[in-house]
Amino acid sequence: MNGLGWALADSWTIARRTLTHWRMQPGLVLFQWFFPVLMLLMFGGLLGGAMEFPEGSSYYELLVPGIFALAMLFGLEGTMTAVTTDVSKGVTDRFRSLPMSSTAVVLGRCIADMLDSVVTLLVLVATGLALGWRWHEGLPSALAAFGLLLLLRFALLWIGIFIGLTVKNAQSVTMVQVLVWPIGFLSSTFVATSTMPTWLGTIAQWNPLSATATASRQLFGNPDPSSTTTWIGTHAELAAVIAPLLLTAIFLPLSAHRFRTLSR
Amino acid sequence: MTTETVIEAVGVRKNYKGGTEGAGLNGFDLEVTAGTVTGLLGPNGAGKTTAVRILSTLLEMDSGTATIAGYDVGRQGAEVRRRIGLVGQYAAVDEILTGRQNLVMFGRLNHLKNHQSRADELLERFSLTEAAGQAVSKYSGGMRRRLDLAASLIVAPRVLFVDEPTTGLDPAGRIEVWSAVRQLVDGGTTVLLTTQYLEEADQLANRISMLRAGKVVAEGTPDELKTQLGSDRLEILLADPADVPRVVELAGPLADGEIQVVDVRVSVPVKDRTKALVVMVNSLHEARIEPEDITLRRPTLDEVFLHLTGAAA
Numbered sequence: 056m057n058g059l060g061w062a063l064a065d066s067w068t069i070a071r072r073t074l075t076h077w078r079m080q081p082g083l084v085l086f087q088w089f090f091p092v093l094m095l096l097m098f099g100g101l102l103g104g105a106m107e108f109p110e111g112s113s114y115y116e117l118l119v120p121g122i123f124a125l126a127m128l129f130g131l132e133g134t135m136t137a138v139t140t141d142v143s144k145g146v147t148d149r150f151r152s153l154p155m156s157s158t159a160v161v162l163g164r165c166i167a168d169m170l171d172s173v174v175t176l177l178v179l180v181a182t183g184l185a186l187g188w189r190w191h192e193g194l195p196s197a198l199a200a201f202g203l204l205l206l207l208r209f210a211l212l213w214i215g216i217f218i219g220l221t222v223k224n225a226q227s228v229t230m231v232q233v234l235v236w237p238i239g240f241l242s243s244t245f246v247a248t249s250t251m252p253t254w255l256g257t258i259a260q261w262n263p264l265s266a267t268a269t270a271s272r273q274l275f276g277n278p279d280p281s282s283t284t285t286w287i288g289t290h291a292e293l294a295a296v297i298a299p300l301l302l303t304a305i306f307l308p309l310s311a312h313r314f315r316t317l318s319r
Numbered sequence: 320m321t322t323e324t325v326i327e328a329v330g331v332r333k334n335y336k337g338g339t340e341g342a343g344l345n346g347f348d349l350e351v352t353a354g355t356v357t358g359l360l361g362p363n364g365a366g367k368t369t370a371v372r373i374l375s376t377l378l379e380m381d382s383g384t385a386t387i388a389g390y391d392v393g394r395q396g397a398e399v400r401r402r403i404g405l406v407g408q409y410a411a412v413d414e415i416l417t418g419r420q421n422l423v424m425f426g427r428l429n430h431l432k433n434h435q436s437r438a439d440e441l442l443e444r445f446s447l448t449e450a451a452g453q454a455v456s457k458y459s460g461g462m463r464r465r466l467d468l469a470a471s472l473i474v475a476p477r478v479l480f481v482d483e484p485t486t487g488l489d490p491a492g493r494i495e496v497w498s499a500v501r502q503l504v505d506g507g508t509t510v511l512l513t514t515q516y517l518e519e520a521d522q523l524a525n526r527i528s529m530l531r532a533g534k535v536v537a538e539g540t541p542d543e544l545k546t547q548l549g550s551d552r553l554e555i556l557l558a559d560p561a562d563v564p565r566v567v568e569l570a571g572p573l574a575d576g577e578i579q580v581v582d583v584r585v586s587v588p589v590k591d592r593t594k595a596l597v598v599m600v601n602s603l604h605e606a607r608i609e610p611e612d613i614t615l616r617r618p619t620l621d622e623v624f625l626h627l628t629g630a631a632a
Contacts, residue, residue, distance in 0.1 A: 061430060068427045076415045079454060145411030149470070152375050152405040154397060155428045317377075 062156040069150075069163020070170070073137070087133065088175050091126035092182045095119065098245055099186065106246075108278075116277045119183040120200070121244035124268040126175050127208040128239050131215045132232050134168050138219025139228050147317065161314060165212055172208045176201060191276030200274035203295045207267045210299035213306035220313040243268050247279065248288075260287045263298035270295035325478055325509050326351035326374065331383035333369055333533075342366040344373070345533035347383070351511060351526075353477075356504050358524030359513040360624065366533040367513035368408065371480045374511070375405045388477050404471030404479040404508075408486060411467060412455050418442060418466050419451040425470045434473075441469040445499060461492030468499050472508075479503060481512045485519060497522060517621050529624065537623075544623050551592050553599060556612040557583040566610075569602045583611075 077084040095118065103114035141147045150160045190197040218231055241258060242248075243265040248256040259265055269291035272279040287294060331347040342364040349370070351357045359367050372378035374385055376396040384391070390398040412421045419438055426434025442451045445465040455463060464484055471479060481500065485493040500523055503510060514520050520527050521541050529537040529544070537544055553573070555566055566585050567578055573595045576588035589595035596615050603610060 065428055068424060072413065072416065072424055075420060079415050079417075144414070145407040146413060148377055148407055149405065149411040149425070150428070151377055152400060152403065153425070153428050154401045154430070 058156070062159050062162070065155045065159030066162040066166060069159055070166035072163070073167035074170070087171075088178050091122055091129065091175060091179055094125065095122045095179065095182060095186075098122075102245060112278065113187055115183065115186045115188045117247070117272070117279065118245065119179070119186070119188040120271045120275055120277055121242075121268045122183075123176060123179055123204050123271060124207065124242070124264050125239050125244045126179060127172060127204055127211060127267070128235060128264055130168060130172050130175065130208055131211045132228075132235060133171065134164065134212055134215030135219040135222075135231060136225075136228055137168075138164065138216050139222060139225065142220060142317070143224065151317070157314065161216060161310065164216065165209075168212055168215075169205065169208065172205060176204065188277075190274075192274060196274045196276070200271035203267055203270055203274070203292075206296070206299045207263065210263075210302035210306070213303055213310050216310040217306045217313060220310065220317065238262065239264065243279065257285070260285060263294070263302065266291050266294035266298055323353040324350055325353045325388050326357075326386075326511060328370070328374065328385040329383055331370070331373060331385055332381045333366075333373060333378070334381055342369055343533050344369055344380070344383075347530075347533060348535055349528060351478075351509060353509050354504075354507055355525045356500075356510040356512060356523055358520035358527040359511060359530055360515070360517065360520045360527050361513075361530030362515060365530040367515075367530055368482055369533070370530070371405075371482045371511065371513055375403055375480050376400055377405075401474075402477040404474075404476035406464075406467050406471045406479070406481045406484060408483045412463065412470055414456040415454060417452050417454055418447050418458070418462075421455060421466060422470060422473065426473050429474045431473060437473060441472060444502070445469045459492065460488045461495035464488065464492065464496045465499050468496070468503070472503070475506075476508065478509045478511065481510060483513055483515065485514070485516065493519075517619070517624055545618050551589055551615055551617055553587045553589045553592075553595055554612075554614050554616065555585045555587070555599070555603075555610050557585065558609065558611050559583075562608050565606060566603070566608060569606060570599065573598060589615075 095115075099115055099118055103118070106114050108114060108116070138147075141150075147160065151157060190200070219228075222228060222231070241255075242262040243259060248259045248265065250256075251259060266287070269279050269288065273292060326349060328347055328349040331344050333344040335343050344366045347366065347370055349357075349359075359370060361367050369378065373380050374387065374392060376392055376399050379393065384393075386392065387399045388402050390402070392399055412418075413424070416424070419442060422438035422441055423434050426437050431437055439448075439451075442448045445468065447462065447466060447469065450458060450462060455466065458466065468481075468484075484496050484500065488496065497519070500510065500512070504523075510523075512520070512523060524541065526538070526540055527544055528535045553570070555570075557563060557566060560583050563580060563583065563585060567580065570578055570585065570587045573589055574587050575590045578588075579586040587595075587599075592615055596613070600613065603613075
């Protein structure tokens with residue numbers, strides 16, 4: 056096998072390690088996959104009754120794509136925790152002392168986490184469909200929406216790896232985990248940004264999470280009343296492509312650099 | 320006897336900018352011959368782990384040169400990594416996976432074709448066959464270290480770095496790991512072992528390099544190092560504390576260095592062992608002092624260590 060072949064084979068070996076983790080700890084991974092479902096049911100029940108929607112439509116039409124995006128954000132925690140654990144336990148050092156390509160360590164993580172996100176989305180889609188949520192613009196458009204969601208996850212992956220390699224211990228990870236919540240809430244995930252005070256709504260609209268949520272609502276044909284009034288609102292699809300690419304462009308090289316210079 | 324040098328470090332320097340992350344190296348020299356166990360001995364913060372991390376390509380040095388089996392650590396990292404195994408301070412194995420799954424994974428990552436059979440072989444060799452299907456999180460400390468050792472031996476490395484293998488283990492775990500390390504040596508692997516336990520270095524190493532503040536301050540076989548501290552010691556344990564000044568006075572002419580007194584124990588450094596013993600016994604007899612015990616002993620490595628690293632000063 057040549058260099059590239061080995062790099063891919065090594066990446067798959069590393070990714071398979073995570074898949075084996077799933078098999079060894081099914082309870083944990085099921086909880087991870089069903090946590091967004093819990094959020095969906097909880098917020099749907101809590102807030103849905105208080106909002107008015109046109110005949111034949113429900114809060115889930117707005118909420119389900121929002122929860123899709125939120126689940127992508129929550130995936131960040133999993134990436135971060137896995138990376139920090141490997142560094143602190145010396146597993147990363149063992150990988151680095153092997154005659155394998157160092158790209159594979161990161162690429163393997165990437166493959167595993169993207170697979171994880173696909174499963175998360177499938178579970179959420181099934182739940183959403185059961186609750187009455189539908190896509191209205193045809194399958195290709197819906198697939199494009201899922202593509203945007205996974206693109207966001209891909210960008211967040213590099214942030215997760217970067218933070219995971221940077222923080223020194225599990226306590227710092229907990230701090231970041233707490234910060235994930237306000238970032239998740241300060242967006243168009245749960246409510247239209249137009250219902251917020253103007254300044255807060257503006258911040259929320261510029262949250263990359265909102266761009267992806269709003270763009271996927273447009274592609275699914277779900278209502279998002281916040282999206283028509285401002286520049287960022289009308290260009291959500293563009294923003295949902297550019298923001299993740301921009302984040303990747305920043306954090307991928309930073310992560311790679313961190314990895315190469317670990318404990319230097 | 321062949322004296323091929325497999326590890327060589329000359330004037331290696333490493334400064335940590337923050338100063339808190341680890342101990343630096345300050346002109347570190349080392350030469351290790353094939354098929355030996357060299358103990359890198361030093362207190363916390365002496366730079367032991369830094370040295371191992373540099374030699375195993377995990378860390379870049381600021382200046383100096385180092386080679387493993389003739390390959391430059393800085394420029395030929397991939398070649399070096401193909402010839403080394405590393406056992407770190409923590410058992411660097413995946414706790415969620417089983418012992419066997421760990422070894423198979425590391426076998427694959429070492430690009431080994433027969434990773435399955437190799438895993439079984441190593442499990443057998445380190446007496447882990449029974450626990451092979453259990454998650455590592457259920458292993459005892461000693462079992463984890465043994466698995467860690469097995470994982471670093473997947474491709475039979477020329478050089479194995481073992482960084483503080485028994486830190487945090489109970490005595491039973493220590494003995495397990497020691498016997499595992501001895502097995503490696505019988506297999507002809509060159510081992511560089513770091514430890515802060517003198518007993519461990521004395522037990523396992525053919526040669527010891529003592530490290531202090533990032534520099535080797537003494538080097539030799541355990542016996543040579545003990546001789547470096549100089550003389551044997553004549554120790555007299557008295558029954559009556561009132562006799563101590565008199566005994567110190569009597570021992571005066573025999574002493575080759577400073578006489579130490581701790582409670583009723585008088586410790587006299589002496590040159591001519593047997594003669595000193597006979598003279599002392601006679602003098603005590605004449606002075607009608609009956610000691611509880613009188614012994615002649617070589618300095619322990621602990622004393623050598625304290626002496627050379629200046630930790631006692």
